Structure formats: structure tokens, C-alpha cells
Amino acid sequence: MSSLLLTPPTGSTAGRLAEAAAVDAAGPRKRRLADRITRLVETATTPLLPADYLDLVAPLRAGADLRGRVVSVEPETADAATIVIKPGADWAGHVPGQYVRIGVDVEGVRHWRAYSLTHGPRRDGLISVTVKAVPDGKVSNHLVHRTQRGTMVHLEQAAGEFVLPADEHGVTPESHRRLLFVTAGSGVTPVVGMLRNLFPSTDSGVLRPARSQELDIVVVHVAPTQPDSIFLRDLQALDAAGAISLLARYDDEHGVLDVDALGQLVPDLDDRTTYACGPGGLLAALEAHHAAKGLPLQTEQFRAATVVAGEGGTVHVAGQEIEADGATTVLDAAESAGVLMPSGCRMGICMGCVLPLKEGAVRDLRTGEVTAADAMTGPMNIQTCISAAAGACHLDH
Template identity: 75%
Template sequence: MSSFAPLLQSRSGGSRTRPALRARLERLANAAVTPLVPADYLDLFNPLRAGAELRGRVVAVEPETADAATIVIRPGSDWAGHVPGQYVRIGVDVDGVRQWRAYSLTHGPRRDGLISVTVKAVPEGVVSNHLVHEVRVGTLVHLEQATGEFVLAPEVADAPADGTRSKLLFVTAGSGVTPVVGMLRNLFPVTDDGVVRLPRSAHLDITVVHVAPSRPDSIFRRDLEALDAAGAIRLVARYDDEHGLLDVARLADLVPDLGERTTYACGPGALLDAIEAHHAAAGLELFTEQFRPANLVVSEGGEVSFTRTGATVDADGATTLLDAGESAGVLMPSGCRMGVCFGCVLPLKEGSVRDLRNGEVTTAVPGEVGPEGIRIQTCITAAAGPCHIEI
């Protein structure tokens, strides 16, 4: 990099430099480091810089239970921030395969600029087990901007002008507690001196019904119990080994003023289905977010479906998605067909694809990617299992 950086500086400085000359010098610099470009070298020295692909560096791994840990990350300069309750998609490389998963942020905005997610290792979970048991401080991970609508409505978060209290109920199960903890930590920060009761949260009357297999397996149990002891919330803990499975039909027994509360629920699908049916029958207000297990099989080749056209084709692991689509009669956008011009980019809505240049696998998991999917270059990627392309 040192061989061409001074040249760029001396020839491109000053207001009299012509744009054509700058462009020519940049092309020369790029050619000198082919197949890399100067930005690649900048990423080596400062991967969290502004303008780089959004990444984060793991700065701490804090065990929560035997199979759960909080991963603290310093995000890149282009991190746009988040609202408590939102989630972030994290990409990690495991055995040469890049896997993406979505995790709720477990706090509000922090003064130190760090973000954190709490991950529970699930049986045969490639990413969750890697993050909980194997990831090390200093590891770089890929990030997307925070998203999600499971957040407190402004009319709830802000104190009513008439001085009335806003009554909320949070129902959480397992790792579904993580977005709720993010909201609670923002409303009631916990310091070395204990829970801080902020004036902006004084109007809130919060009950939390938290379900876990057992007390030792309860993620954020200490946080919830500290908030309960400080009077910030009323905690109703339900442990399967002590109380049996939660019967949603008897939720009013645990929360006598249920009809006066706005409910936020997050957890497994079966629990949320039961709560949705219960609240719909009672005419109660409910906001939910569901955690979905992801078990996509990565292989060589697979069935490729093109969602808008309805066409499908069985493609082997060496055939590009561009060629596979054209063989099925799908009119595919393309340009150089070499991965240079990006004229072939389309959204991957679900499934896994492999970059034929380096073997890197990209995975889109339903419920974890946004409606826009993950944009891929079809001319240099092949199916790595069943996948759905938006065209």
C-alpha cells in the first residue's frame, strides 16, 4: 500500500486536480494490488472504520447459565443505533461457512457505544453453540443494522399528560426474555449501587411473567429479581420443574388486573399461539415476537425456486444460479457474468448459496431476514441446498 499511497496524495491534492486524472490514478492503484483493492487493505488495519462493510469486534463473553452467554460487541463506525427491543442479525464464520442469525439486543443505547446479545445454545445449533462455547474476545463478526417492531409504543413509553399510569404485562419464555430485558434495562438501569428509578419511568406499572425450565436455567434471573426487589416491576416466575407448564387460560390468576394491561409476549411459537388465541377471545391488546429455530441443511446443490415466476430447477453445486435460472426459462438480469459488474444481483429470500470463488456460504433464514432478503450475485454463486430467489 505504501508504494502507491503517496502518489495518490501528491497527484490528487488541490482544487486544480482534474477528476479524470484522479480516476486514472485510482485505477492504477487498484491494478497494483489486484485482486485486492485499497479498501481491502484498509479493512485489514481498521475493519470497523466508517465506510467499511459493517462488522463488530467481540470484547467480552459473559456466561449467564450453563448453556447461555452474553456476547458484548463493539460495532463499526457506521452502526446506526437501536431502540430497546429490536434485534440485530449477526454473521459468524463456522468451519468455513458464514452463518447468519438474529438476536435481540439486551439493553438500551450505551454511553460506551457497545452492544450486546444473549445467546442460548440449542441442541445441534451450529451458531448458538459456537457463540456460547467457542467464540473468543477479539473475534470479528458481521453485522446488519438493528431492526424489529417489538418495541414500546411512544404513547406507552412517554408519561401521559393526565398523570395516569401505563399498565404493562410482559410474558416471556426461555430466551424470549432478551428483548424484554433490553426494554427494562433502558427503563430501569442497574448500577453498582442498585436499580435506578428514573423519573421518565415513574408512570409505568409493569408485571413480568417469566417462564423457564428451572430456576438455574432462567436467563437474566438475577436481573429480573433485582428489578422486582427494587419495586421497579412485579415478577411472577414460573419454573416448569416447580409449577408445571404455564396454562395461559389461567393467566388472570397470576395477573388479576390482566384486563387493564397491554401485553407484550415473546417466546416459542406454541406459547404465543395460545396467548394470541386467549387475548383475541378476551379482546385484549397484545404485541408479540416469536423466536423460530433455524435448521437449514447446507449441501452441494439443491432445488432453486424463483418466487415470482413460480419456476423451479434442480441445480448441482457447480452450476451458477444465473445459469440455473436461464435453463428454467427465467429471464435473469446479468452483465459481465464474472462477479465484477454486479448486474446480476438478486435477493435470496430463504436457503443457502455458495460463492464459487472462495467456497463461502451465505444463508437466509425465514424470520431472521428482512422482507428484502439477502442480496447475492447469481453469476458466481451456486445452490448449497434448497433456496428461494426473488425474481
């Protein structure tokens, strides 16, 4: 029988089915061929992977670990600088007031720190953070004094709730149009990001877009001395343009800010929504003051809070909150609550129970040593089979 008799007429239903079957049959062959090519390339590049070589030539490409290249380091004060970064293709953007966690390799060890973004979305796609070098700060001193143009850093996506509410057009709701910003030291950085977005600066001066016309903003900015005041020129320019009313307070001139006297500085304090960022002591005083008066307040702490370790606490894992005492391991407490935890301990497989501690503190029951994590330090891997809650702790699982 002629093979032509076995070939369905072109364009017929039978013909289309035959073509589809041929494609389906070829699919597995193509996949096997691709798998063989991949294995061949991986063998040729061992011990590295092909992606490792791509990282050398295109580290900011889509699909790679999120990184950024330092474009410039711009001094702000003697111990502070703005780091301008070109983020990788997978950077998802941010809302003014949010922060980004940056991973920096110092002496062969990768350290993560969180820094507020100091601007709104930029047309050039760049991002920037302003870092103040703190005494004995390994990462901050490295970024301010030793980072050079072209340096690669690791990034995470922007996060944080210290943002102004806005509709789809960027217009602030009426309830947040009379604002008070209280900032201290480098706590001004997220606020500057908000203000730059609300009132862009150009060569012709500060602009007041229609979406910002109805805003009435007072900024109480505190610094040890005027030379130590980060972004003072920006704040003064906004004040001169009538975009904000600036009340600058310097410890060496005015003394330490008395929160209880804030109403004297800002007579219409009761009519404003307050956003505050600065050291923990200032924020605690503001929280007590505003709570007593029933005033709205949103805060952001720019330095890591001191974790006070206790005996036991609430373990947050897999969407559950589990109360655990100081003598029960996180692993046992979670499993007793019905959480399926990774573990090979009982089969003699060590390190199978390791999970990232995102926030809080745990105590090593063998040594008594406390491990603490927060947004500044980044997640810390812990062994849940030997660690007990030392206060509230949040695990990534």
C-alpha cells in the same frame, strides 16, 4: 501585446470569472490524476483492493462494511452467554427491544443469525446480545463456547417492531403504562433490553427515572428450571426494587404454563397491554387467548418459525404482490405482472436472474427441493428462472 493587458484587474468581476474558469479547467485534470493514482494503487495491490488492506488495520472505520469486534463473552447459564461487541463507526443505534443480525464465519462459511439486543443505548457505544446454545446449533454453539475476545463479526443495522412506544422524551404513552411481559427461555432477552432502559442499574441500585415513574409492569417469566432461567438475577433485582412484579414459573416446579389460567396469575390482565416473546407454541396460544378476549398483544418469536411449503403463493417483489401457482417460475410470474426482472437466461447467460429471498419459501422446479429464508437465516440467493413460490415469499428487488 503585453500579457498584463490580458489579466483582468484583481477583485473585478472579470477577474473572479477568470479565476473560476481556471478552477473549472483544473478540476478535470485533478480528477484524472486521482483516477490514475487510484488505478496505480489498485494495480500494486492486485488481486486485493486498497480497501482490503484498510480492513486489516481499521475494520471498524466509517464507510467500511459494518462489522463489530467482540469485547467480552460473559456466561449467563451453562449454555448461554452475553456477547459484548464494539460496533463499527456506521452503527446507527437501536431502540430497546430490537434485534441485530450477526454474521459469523464457522468452518469457512458465513452464517447469519438474529439476536435481540439486551440493553438500551449505552454511553460507551457498545452493544450486546445474549445467545443460548441450542442442540446442533452451529452458530449459537460457536458464539457461546468458542468465541474469544477480539473476534470480528459482521453486523446489519438493528431492526424489529417489538418496541415500546415513546415520545421524544422517552415517556411511554398512557395506553402502555400498565404492561404485562410474558417471556419464555431466551425470549426474555428483548424484554430485558426494554427493562434495563426503563430502570437503569447502578452501583447504588436500580434507578427509576422520571420517565418510568408511572409504569406498572408485571413480568411472567417461564423457564424449564430455575438454573436455566436467563437474567433471573436482573429480574429479581428489578422486583426487589419495586420496578416490576416478577412471577417466575418453572416447568419442573409449576408445570407448563396454562395460558387459559393467565388471568388467575394476573387478575387485572384485562387492563394491561401484553408483550410476549418465546417459542411459537406459547405465542400461538397467547394470540388465540387474547384474540378471544379482545385484548392487545404484541409478540416476538425468538426462534425461526417452521416454514410450511405449499404449492404456489403470493410473491412479494418490487413493491407488488403477485399470485403465482406452483408450476410458474417466480421470473415468469413477475414479468407477466409487469415487473422488470433481472435475467439473462433467454440469452444463455446463466445466473443473471439471481435475487435474494428475504422471507418465505420457493421450490426448485427441477428437483423439488425447497429453499426457505427468514430473519434468523438471512436472505438466500435463488434463481428466479427455476424457482416457484412454495407459499408466500418476499424477494429483494
